[in-house]
Every structure is written in structure tokens, then in C-alpha cells.
Amino acid sequence: MSTVANITVPSGHFIGGQRVEGAETFQVISPIDQRVIAEVARGDQSAVDRAVDAARAAFPEWAALGPEGRAAQLRRLAELIDANIDRIATVECLDMAMLERSLKARVIARGARNFRAYADLAASYQERVWGSNSTQNRVIRMPSGPAAVITPWNAPFMLSTWKTAPGLAAGCTVILKPPEWAPLSCSLLADLTAEAGFPPGVFNVVQGIGEEAGAALVSSTGVRRISFTGSPETGRSIGLAAAANIVPFTAELGGKGPLIVFADSDLDAAAAKAAGQYDDAGQVCLAGTRLLVEESVRDAFLERFHAGVDAQVLGDPRDDRTTISPLIHPDHLARVEGYIERARANGDTIVRGGRQPEMGGLWYEPTLIEPRSNDSEVVQREVFGPVLTFQTFRDEREAVELANSTRYGLSAIVYTGTQERAERVGRAVRAGTVWVNTFLVRDLTAPFGGVGISGIGREGGDYALDFYSDLKTLQILDGSTA
Numbered sequence: 001m002s003t004v005a006n007i008t009v010p011s012g013h014f015i016g017g018q019r020v021e022g023a024e025t026f027q028v029i030s031p032i033d034q035r036v037i038a039e040v041a042r043g044d045q046s047a048v049d050r051a052v053d054a055a056r057a058a059f060p061e062w063a064a065l066g067p068e069g070r071a072a073q074l075r076r077l078a079e080l081i082d083a084n085i086d087r088i089a090t091v092e093c094l095d096m097a098m099l100e101r102s103l104k105a106r107v108i109a110r111g112a113r114n115f116r117a118y119a120d121l122a123a124s125y126q127e128r129v130w131g132s133n134s135t136q137n138r139v140i141r142m143p144s145g146p147a148a149v150i151t152p153w154n155a156p157f158m159l160s161t162w163k164t165a166p167g168l169a170a171g172c173t174v175i176l177k178p179p180e181w182a183p184l185s186c187s188l189l190a191d192l193t194a195e196a197g198f199p200p201g202v203f204n205v206v207q208g209i210g211e212e213a214g215a216a217l218v219s220s221t222g223v224r225r226i227s228f229t230g231s232p233e234t235g236r237s238i239g240l241a242a243a244a245n246i247v248p249f250t251a252e253l254g255g256k257g258p259l260i261v262f263a264d265s266d267l268d269a270a271a272a273k274a275a276g277q278y279d280d281a282g283q284v285c286l287a288g289t290r291l292l293v294e295e296s297v298r299d300a301f302l303e304r305f306h307a308g309v310d311a312q313v314l315g316d317p318r319d320d321r322t323t324i325s326p327l328i329h330p331d332h333l334a335r336v337e338g339y340i341e342r343a344r345a346n347g348d349t350i351v352r353g354g355r356q357p358e359m360g361g362l363w364y365e366p367t368l369i370e371p372r373s374n375d376s377e378v379v380q381r382e383v384f385g386p387v388l389t390f391q392t393f394r395d396e397r398e399a400v401e402l403a404n405s406t407r408y409g410l411s412a413i414v415y416t417g418t419q420e421r422a423e424r425v426g427r428a429v430r431a432g433t434v435w436v437n438t439f440l441v442r443d444l445t446a447p448f449g450g451v452g453i454s455g456i457g458r459e460g461g462d463y464a465l466d467f468y469s470d471l472k473t474l475q476i477l478d479g480s481t482a
């Protein structure tokens, strides 16, 4: 057990409904002051094997409950998440430094919404039934088996629920491997599943390091689905493990989204949204990190943008005045600094920021870079920090060309005042999601995922339920049964 801000957080694995301590542990530091806040079980092959065995044992009964039976338990879990928002938010804020007020107001509550939405969706599934060739045909969803879920540190609780909720609703049992840089809120989720009355083994957590517990989990022959969110590099290695066992997997990977601003747009709104891309210290896969602005409004945009960034406040994420939190970990800060050093060496222009503020710690100044060319590393690679690039374009064709010029394709943001342009550019940009004159709003039934190295497969709505199911065609000869 660890105590984080007077909240008790179990530090063991959660396997078969029991807490299991690890023979070895790893330390968790808070990004706010870099102090050790917990010692967490460091999962190995044997912990993974136990969790997979527990998930396999629980699977037949959970699958047999049917969508309605499972929905009642998922709704109970959603209620418990809602009742524990403050506790979960406080722990997650200390663990990974997202603004506490955002966690309390929306991020943790979204976890509850995920369970409610999937309880409803799974229960409302209509089997497709039709006649042909003198038979009655039916399409049936079969729960596919134990699912491995692996999540990153930048929204660990919400992303774990986003992937776990459809799996459980579809009738799979789950083994979750939380991120080692922010493992604590998922430990609280495990307790809530027990309180909600989930049978032992339906939901399991194995804590640990990616290359150890994570790699063992995705290589297990007992796992029938793998759902991963994280970096493209890890996605590649998980894809190889999935291929070895012929296990379907989805991968939601990194992003390098454009934020395109046309001269006909509401420049105040566009510039405010651009300055807002530094939220969560830029550690947001969906962020529009490449600002592409029509040449004719370059100065007008930059004036507004700089005013917006000047108003940002770097500070403690528990303080209501703070708008920019520290980065997650010293290793990640070093990674961000590496991008800036290489940008300087490459001859890219650092327009603002490009260093740590005087307060030190893990904070980094909001940084804007005008690249020497579109080939600059800082344009082509995800930094995952408070670093935006700035480029201009002459016309719509060039805007789309620049938008589509990286290997990523997770999301894009477009600002325009013209409906025809919104339609044209919205269709022409290669990305899983394109937002026009808005950002981050999304209906949970819509598909979500990436193009190119931003991912494989789609989550969201029925797309996720299909992923966690094996579709079966059942054909019965007409008149052959009484």
C-alpha cells in the first residue's frame, strides 16, 4: 500500500480479485516535485501468467452473462467512478501532473461515461438476420476471450477505461498493464471493479515495466485480443508479438496533427485554440502541433497567438491559476530538450521558448519553432512536449499538401469561415479525425483511430465492440427445424 495525499493506493497487482504483491517493485515519482510517491509491484512472467490464467478462468461465465447482465455491472462501476472522482483525480494529478481541475471537471468523469456508453451500446446490438439460398442467416457476436490492454501515461485512467469498457461490455475479460510512469489511478480502478461486484478474474491489473510485464503480456498465448495506446515504436513491437500468436490488435499511436488557419477564419478563435495546444504541457497525442497559417494573415495571427501564450501560467497542476504543468519525467524532459538542441543545430528558428523556465523542475517553456524546411525533424517527428512549429501557406492546395506531409495521421484541426472549404479540406486531409473550428469534442459512438504510423484499427462505438468479438455467421436451412 502507498499513501498519496492521504489516499490509500494499493501498490500490488490485482489478479483474480486479489491483491498480489510483487517480489520486486519500482519507484513512482511525482512530476510536480520529483519525490517518490509510491513503490509499485514490478510484474514479471509469473505475474502475467497468473493474471492470464485468472482471466481465462473467468471468461466463460462472464461471456455467458450476455450484454444485459454485464451492462448492470458496468453501470454500477460507472456510478462508483462518479462517486470517487475527487480521489482518483487527486492521485492522478500527483502521479502524472495533469491539471487537477481538468481531471475533476471532465477527464475522470469521462471514464464513467465510457462504461455507461458501452453498457448501452452492447445491450442494444441487433443481430443481422436475413434469408437467402433457402436458409436463415444470422450474424452473431461471440466474445473473443481474455484481452490485453496496454495504456500510456498521458491520461492513464481515462484511456484505460476507454479500452477496457468495450472489452468488458463485449464479454471479454481483461488484463490491464498500466504505464509505469503513472500507474496509480488504474490501481484505484481495480478496487472499484471489486466494489461493483465484478466476479474475480474479469478485470485484472498487472503493474510493471513495458519491456518486462508489457512484453510478457502481449506474447501470452492465452490472450485473444490486444488493445494498445502508446508510441509507434512500441506499437511496432507489439504488432510483431500479436502476429506471432495471430491475435488481432488495435494500436492508437502518436500524432503530429496540423492546425490549419485560413485567412477567412475567426482569427481570435483560431489563435486562442493554437495557444491552447500547450495544454497538458503538449503531452497530447491529438494536439495540433504544426501551425499552418495562410501567408496573408501571418502577422495578425502571430500577434494574437503570442498574446495567448503570454497569458499562460506555468505552475503546480493543483493550483487553479496554472495552465501549463510540468512534463511527466526527467527522461521525457531530456527527450524534449534533445529535439530542441537538434532543431537549433539544424538551423530552425526558435521563435519563443526553447528552454526551461527559471523555476526549473520538469517545466519547459511553451516553445514555437519556425523550421528551416518542412523536412526538419521537429516538423516530421512527434515531440510530445510544449513545442509547436509555425509554417505559412499561399493557398488551399499547399495547406493540404503540408498537412499531409508527415507519416502520422491521427487528427487535424482546421479553422475556416467557409462551409465549402470546411468540406473540401476536411475530406482532403489524411487523418482519423478532423475538427473544423473546434477541437476534442467527440461522440463516443464515432470511430477513433489513426492513419499511417498513427495507428491500426478503430475504437469507439460499435467499432470497438466488433474488435472485441468474433463475428459468426449462423445459417439454418429453412424448414429443417420445427
Ligand code: NAD
Pocket: 150, 151, 152, 153, 154, 177, 178, 179, 180, 208, 209, 210, 211, 213, 214, 215, 216, 218, 229, 230, 231, 232, 233, 234, 235, 237, 238, 252, 253, 254, 255, 284, 285, 382, 384, 410, 450, 454, 455
Ligand atoms: P510507450 O509506447 O512508451 O508506452 C505505452 C505503454 O506501453 C506503457 O504502458 C508501456 O509500459 C508499454 N510498453 C512499452 N514497451 C512495451 C513492450 N515492448 N511491450 C508491451 N508494452 C510495452 O508510450 P508512452 O510514452 O507511455 O505514451 C506516449 C505516446 O502515446 C505518444 O506517442 C502519444 O502520442 C501516444 N498516445 C496516443 C494516443 C492515441 O489515442 N492515439 C493517446 C495517448 C497517447
